[in-house]
Amino acid sequence: MRTIKFLLQKEFLQIFRNKSMLPIIFVMPVIQLVVLSFAATYELKEVDMHLVDFDRSGVSRQLVTKMQASGYFTLRSQSANVEEGITDIRRNKVQLVLVIPPHFERDLRSGRPASVQMNIDAVDGATAGLIQAYGRSIIQDFDAGIRPDVEEVRGGGPGGIDIIPASWYNPNLDYIKYMVPGILVVLVAMIGMFLSGMNIVREREIGTIEQLNVTPIRRYQFMLGKLLPFWIIALFELALGLLIARFGFDIPFVGSVWLLFGIAGIFMLVVQGLGLLISTVTHTQQQAMFIAWFLMVIFILMGGLFTPIESMPVWARELTLFNPMAHFIKIMRMVLLKGAGWNEIQHLAGLLALMAAVILPAAVFRYRKSTG
Amino acid sequence: MNELIIEAQNLTRKFGDFTAVDHITFDVGRGEIFGFLGANGAGKTTAMRMLTGLLSPTAGEARVAGYDVASQAEQIKQEIGYMSQKFSLYGDLTVYENIRLYGGIYGLGDEEIRKKSAELVEMLQMEALRDKRVGALPLGWKQKLAFSVALIHEPKIVFMDEPTGGVDPITRRQFWEQIYKVAEEGTTVFVTTHYMDEAEYCDRVSIMVDGRMDALGSPAELKKQFEAEDIEQVFIKLARGADRDEG
Ligand SMILES: Nc1ncnc2c1ncn2[C@@H]1O[C@H](COP(=O)(O)OP(=O)(O)O)[C@@H](O)[C@H]1O
Ligand SMILES: [Mg+2]
Numbered sequence: 001m002r003t004i005k006f007l008l009q010k011e012f013l014q015i016f017r018n019k020s021m022l023p024i025i026f027v028m029p030v031i032q033l034v035v036l037s038f039a040a041t042y043e044l045k046e047v048d049m050h051l052v053d054f055d056r057s058g059v060s061r062q063l064v065t066k067m068q069a070s071g072y073f074t075l076r077s078q079s080a081n082v083e084e085g086i087t088d089i090r091r092n093k094v095q096l097v098l099v100i101p102p103h104f105e106r107d108l109r110s111g112r113p114a115s116v117q118m119n120i121d122a123v124d125g126a127t128a129g130l131i132q133a134y135g136r137s138i139i140q141d142f143d144a145g146i147r148p149d150v151e152e153v154r155g156g157g158p159g160g161i162d163i164i165p166a167s168w169y170n171p172n173l174d175y176i177k178y179m180v181p182g183i184l185v186v187l188v189a190m191i192g193m194f195l196s197g198m199n200i201v202r203e204r205e206i207g208t209i210e211q212l213n214v215t216p217i218r219r220y221q222f223m224l225g226k227l228l229p230f231w232i233i234a235l236f237e238l239a240l241g242l243l244i245a246r247f248g249f250d251i252p253f254v255g256s257v258w259l260l261f262g263i264a265g266i267f268m269l270v271v272q273g274l275g276l277l278i279s280t281v282t283h284t285q286q287q288a289m290f291i292a293w294f295l296m297v298i299f300i301l302m303g304g305l306f307t308p309i310e311s312m313p314v315w316a317r318e319l320t321l322f323n324p325m326a327h328f329i330k331i332m333r334m335v336l337l338k339g340a341g342w343n344e345i346q347h348l349a350g351l352l353a354l355m356a357a358v359i360l361p362a363a364v365f366r367y368r369k370s371t372g
Numbered sequence: 373m374n375e376l377i378i379e380a381q382n383l384t385r386k387f388g389d390f391t392a393v394d395h396i397t398f399d400v401g402r403g404e405i406f407g408f409l410g411a412n413g414a415g416k417t418t419a420m421r422m423l424t425g426l427l428s429p430t431a432g433e434a435r436v437a438g439y440d441v442a443s444q445a446e447q448i449k450q451e452i453g454y455m456s457q458k459f460s461l462y463g464d465l466t467v468y469e470n471i472r473l474y475g476g477i478y479g480l481g482d483e484e485i486r487k488k489s490a491e492l493v494e495m496l497q498m499e500a501l502r503d504k505r506v507g508a509l510p511l512g513w514k515q516k517l518a519f520s521v522a523l524i525h526e527p528k529i530v531f532m533d534e535p536t537g538g539v540d541p542i543t544r545r546q547f548w549e550q551i552y553k554v555a556e557e558g559t560t561v562f563v564t565t566h567y568m569d570e571a572e573y574c575d576r577v578s579i580m581v582d583g584r585m586d587a588l589g590s591p592a593e594l595k596k597q598f599e600a601e602d603i604e605q606v607f608i609k610l611a612r613g614a615d616r617d618e619g
Contacts (some may be wrong), residue, residue, distance in 0.1 A: 006476030010465065017464050207460045211521075214424050214454040215477045216446060370445055371427050 003217060007225030011199075015229060025195075029187045029237055033244060036183050038176075047131055048094040050085035051078040057105035063116070066142050067098070072134050086119060095121040096131055108143060129307055133178070180249050181332040182305040184241040188264065189271045189299065189325055191234040193292050196226045197275030201288045204279075213369040223276060223364045231268050238264050245336075254339030263331050263345070266352045270324040273359035280366040299325040324355055375402045377529060377560050378423065382432035385418050392418040394583035395432060400562060400576075402528075405555050407574030408564040409603070411611060414580040416564040417457055420533050423562070424454050437528050450478075453522035457533035457564075459514050463507025467498060467517055470506055471524060478525035492520040495550075512543040519550065529560040536565060548573050568604040577603065579610055586610045 015021055049067070053060050067073045076094050079085060085097030099117035107114040118135050122128040203209040212222065238261070245251040275292060282288040301307075302316060303325035309317055320326040327348040334340035342349075378400035385393040393415040400406045408416045421427040423436055425445030434441045437451040461470045468489055475485035493502050496516045506514060515535060522530050532551075536544045548570070555561050563574070571577045572591050579587040579594075587594055587610060591603055598606040 002479070003477055006473050009476075010462070010469070010473050013469060014462065014464050207456070207458050208462055209460075210426060210456055210458075211454070211460040211474075212477070213426055214449060214452070214456075215474070216449040216479075217477050370425055371421075 003221045004224050004228070007221065008228055011225060011229040015233070025191070025233055025237070026240075029191075029241065030244065032187060033180070033183055033241055034248070036179070047073050047096055047134075048076040049073045050088045050094040050097045051075055052080065052082050052085050052097060052099045053078065054080070054102040055100050055104035059105040059108060060100045063100065063139065063142050064098070067135070067138050070134070070138050072138075082119070089119065089121045092121075095127065096135065098135075114143075176249055177251050177337060178333065179305075180245045180251050181336050182303075182329045184238060184245065185267075185303075185325060185329045185332055186300055186305060187241060188234045188238050188268065189328075190296065191230055191237060192268045192271035193275045193296055194289070195230045195233075195275070196272045197277075197279035197288055197292065198285055199226055199230075200276065200279040201282055201285050205284060217369075219367050219369065220364050223360075223367060226276065227269075227272050227360075231265070231272060234268050235261060235264060251336060253336060255335035255341065259342060259345075260332065260335050263328065263335075263349050263352065266349065266356055267324060267328040269356035269360060270352055273356060273363050276363035277359060277366060280363060280368070299323050302326065303329050305329060321351070324352055327352055376400070377402045377404075378406075378434070378436050378562065380423070380432070380434040383419065383422060383429055383434050384431040385415075385422055385427065386430045391583050393422070396578075396580070396583075396585040397432075398578055398585060398588055400529075400560060402560055403555060403558050405551065405561045405563065405573065405575045407571050407577035408562070408580060409566070409568070409571050409577050409607065410564070410580035411566060415583040416580055417533055418583075419580070420531050420562070420564060424452060424531055425449055451528045453525065453527040453530040455515075455518045455522040455530070455532040455535055457537065459511075459518060461506055461514070461518055461521060464505060466503045466505055467493065467509075468502045470517065471521060474521045475524050480525065488524055492524065496520055512539040515539055515543070515547070519547065523554060523559070527559065529562060530554065532561065532563045534564055534566065536567060536570065544570075568602070568607055571603040579607060581610050 015025070051064060053064070064075065068075055073096070077085075077088060082097065082099055085094070085099070088094045089097060097117075097119035099119065101115065101117070104114055104116070116139060118132065120128045120131050120135075200209070203212070242253075242257065242260075246253060274295065278288050278291050278295075282291065302312070302320055303309075303323055304320070305325075309320055309326060309330075312320075331340075331345045331348050334345055376399045378398075380399065381397050382395040383393060383397070384391065384395050396419060408419065410416050418427065422429050422441060423434055425436075425441055425448050429442060436448045439445075439447040439451075441448065462473070465473065471489040471492060472485055475488055480488060493499055496513075498513065498516070501509065501513065506517060509517070519532070519535060522532065535551075536547050539547070544567075551561055551563065551573070563570075565571070574591065576588065576590050577594065578585050587597070587606065589597065594603065594606050595601065598609050600606045600609065
């Protein structure tokens with residue numbers, strides 16, 4: 001225990017003395033959070049829409065007006081032919097073809113299920129997800145009885161059309177509320193994945209690790225010494241990020257923040273464990289960086305940050321089981337936005353704990369104090 | 373020599389099919405100053421890294437402080453100090469912080485660390501530099517610090533890999549004075565060098581050529597055996613057969 005105290009003291013002294021490290025740790029994440037969050041929202045300011053209104057009723061007109069009034073959708077063209085709209089998508093003139101079927105008003109008035117169809121340009125999956133989310137919530141806000149059918153149109157080829165079921169916890173049309181929790185996860189994950197492991201590889205490159213390896217220091221002590229400082233820093237940064245989210249972006253904290261921190265602690269062990277594991281199989285910072293980035297990009301792209309996991313193909317959805325980031329992003333959104341408690345997230349938290357329990361010992365075990 | 377504290381038998385290390393250390397056999401008695409002489413690339417560092425448990429031997433065996441280097445490396449580490457050829461303390465920590473860190477890792481108590489670091493800083497005449505970052509110090513001072521950190525836990529054996537490499541003659545003298553002092557207190561000193569004159573300060577020296585140990589004995593014995601005036605001549609006679617010189 002005393003050994004670890006000395007190691008922590010050393011690491012913190014070095015971290016706070018490193019002039020390039022401080023901005024990486026404290027300033028960059030803040031900037032990233034702010035810029036990324038705004039950039040992510042900005043994408044959906046102007047969606048050009050083609051309208052095919054078969055109903056031509058008062059209600060259908062009201063719906064279209066409401067969509068326009070939201071400020072996100074601009075009516076570019078209309079016709080009585082869905083094909084014409086799809087052609088417009090293919091020519092990049094519009095990104096959305098809204099089809100209101102005949103008898104829309106009648107069905108709605110009589111309480112029968114009514115549906116509208118959203119044909120979305122799905123070449124840019126992230127924007128498609130946004131259009132879908134916004135469109136869906138506007139329509140359902142207009143009348144909860146309407147079932148929006150979503151179809152993807154792929155700009156280039158003949159394009160398979162499939163229906164995406166999506167579940168959003170964010171009824172207030174605020175995409176930023178959806179993005180910020182996810183971006184926070186990415187930020188702490190980056191600290192975890194890069195800093196601990198890179199720190200070890202750096203010591204290996206400079207040669208200082210040799211002096212440590214010739215002492216009777218235990219492997220787990222050494223690893224804890226590398227793990228804990230960045231664990232603490234990441235949680236501190238999460239707190240900072242949450243403050244910005246709360247007061248800068250007005251993100252609601254519906255659920256328990258303590259629960260969130262508890263899970264974040266476990267999540268950090270997983271990503272840091274991966275970073276440490278990478279450090280045990282690499283010799284240079286370059287190699288370590290490359291592998292860490294490779295994993296990171298996969299985690300982000302397949303973690304449901306931009307594209308909802310529900311809209312991924314089945315094989316990809318099954319792979320997210322092994323993606324700690326997917327779990328934590330989900331937990332983050334569920335707890336922050338939906339107010340989920342321990343009961344709703346325990347299976348995800350369990351998965352994270354299991355990953356930590358496998359990866360951390362593996363990293364300690366893989367670490368060699370002597371060269372073979 | 374009374375009690376043996378290092379025993380090596382046919383100790384060998386290969387990197388791929390290159391044999392860096394080739395079946396060396398020797399032993400070192402407690403309290404001895406044992407010198408490892410050899411040109412650059414002769415295999416001194418590799419041999420020392422095996423003895424300190426940093427590198428596993430490819431073949432042969434060695435015992436250090438009674439423990440086997442291959443299977444009991446961690447026990448060995450409690451008993452030894454090591455000063456590597458390449459400076460490997462933390463440049464972004466101060467002199468005192470480096471001493472405190474290693475004192476702590478070797479399990480010294482707070483009071484001991486305070487006492488020890490005051491002692492070391494005084495011995496090194498580094499009082500004024502106590503709170504200076506190590507990275508900014510001249511090489512000679514860095515080496516002195518590395519020397520004292522290697523001794524902080526009063527190890528039975530201290531391994532020093534070219535402690536005087538690249539330092540000025542005055543500092544070299546001081547180093548050897550310190551080495552004598554440490555040896556007088558009963559610590560075994562295992563030191564490598566490529567300065568031939570330093571060989572004369574050792575109780576016994578071994579001369580490595582191309583990974584092999586070609587000569588072993590006290591400086592007087594070696595000079596007699598090779599009919600040489602000084603160790604430098606011994607070395608030149610031996611080195612004629614060498615292929616490797618990376619210096
Ligand atoms: N990790 C390694 N991989 C490959 N070759 C090595 C390695 N370490 C040392 N060598 C080689 O082994 C030989 C002996 O090196 P070394 O023990 O450092 O010599 P010395 O300390 O006597 O100068 C050199 O030719 C060196 O290039
Ligand atoms: Mg060497």
